[in-house]
Amino acid sequence: xxxxVQSPRYKIIEKKxxxxxxxxxxxxxxxxYWYLQNLGQGPELLIRYENEEAVDDSQLPKDxxxxxxxxxxxxTLKIQPAELGDSAVYLCASSWGSSYSNEQFFGPGTRLTVL
Amino acid sequence: xxxxxxxxxxxSVQEAETVTLSCTYDTSENNYYLFWYKQPPSRxxxxxxxxxxxxQQNATENRFSVNFQKAAKSFxxxxxxxxxxxxxxxxCAFMIFNNNDMRFGAGTRLTVKP
Numbered sequence: 001x002x003x004x005v006q007s008p009r010y011k012i013i014e015k016k017x018x019x020x021x022x023x024x025x026x027x028x029x030x031x032x033y034w035y036l037q038n039l040g041q042g043p044e045l046l047i048r049y050e051n052e053e054a055v056d057d058s059q060l061p062k063d064x065x066x067x068x069x070x071x072x073x074x075x076t077l078k079i080q081p082a083e084l085g086d087s088a089v090y091l092c093a094s095s096w097g098s099s100y101s102n103e104q105f106f107g108p109g110t111r112l113t114v115l
Numbered sequence: 116x117x118x119x120x121x122x123x124x125x126x127s128v129q130e131a132e133t134v135t136l137s138c139t140y141d142t143s144e145n146n147y148y149l150f151w152y153k154q155p156p157s158r159x160x161x162x163x164x165x166x167x168x169x170x171q172q173n174a175t176e177n178r179f180s181v182n183f184q185k186a187a188k189s190f191x192x193x194x195x196x197x198x199x200x201x202x203x204x205x206x207c208a209f210m211i212f213n214n215n216d217m218r219f220g221a222g223t224r225l226t227v228k229p
Contacts, residue, residue, distance in 0.1 A: 040222070042119070042206045042222055043206075043219050106161070108159045109158045
């Protein structure tokens with residue numbers, strides 16, 4: 001069974017440029033998470049989807065970040081415009097449900113460097 | 116607010132020996148769950164072990180076991196018979212029952228030496 005797929009794995013951009021990250025969750029998983037992981041820190045939730053609905057986006061900086069999950073499968077996270085402080089790893093995870101017993105499976109992440 | 120603290124930024128252990136990673140948390144909730152995740156250098160995070168707060172019995176998964184002290188709000192991970200493949204970042208995480216906001220600690224970098 002394929003795991004959570006993310007692309008690109010690495011992205012280098014200049015500040016003020018837009019950037020987008022893509023995530024394909026494990027087949028059948030209806031809950032999808034985007035996390036931000038700064039260097040030397042644990043992941044922090046940005047947004048959680050249940051099917052197509054964003055049920056928790058309280059930590060998403062909506063002035064520059066946006067996300068979508070069309071058809072309740074793949075998801076895209078966008079930053080426009082990127083700032084130096086956005087340099088981090090962006091992790092995507094998925095699970096069958098959203099209760100604790102439904103293990104979250106993580107992708108390899110996208111490492112963003114903003115110059 | 117729920118916080119998770121891992122006080123050991125880095126640890127090392129000799130292969131085949133036992134190591135314990137510490138984690139404390141702060142919450143006023145009574146029903147919650149605790150997790151340990153492993154993130155190897157390739158960055159793909161995987162679940163190691165989980166514990167329901169209402170269970171007194173400590174969870175075990177093969178060489179991995181936890182020491183859950185609810186009153187002390189402590190949740191340590193013990194790795195027995197350490198293997199080179201255990202080298203990774205280990206994150207302690209907390210989630211309130213029926214609230215799927217998982218909070219992670221800052222992590223402990225574990226190195227297993229041959």
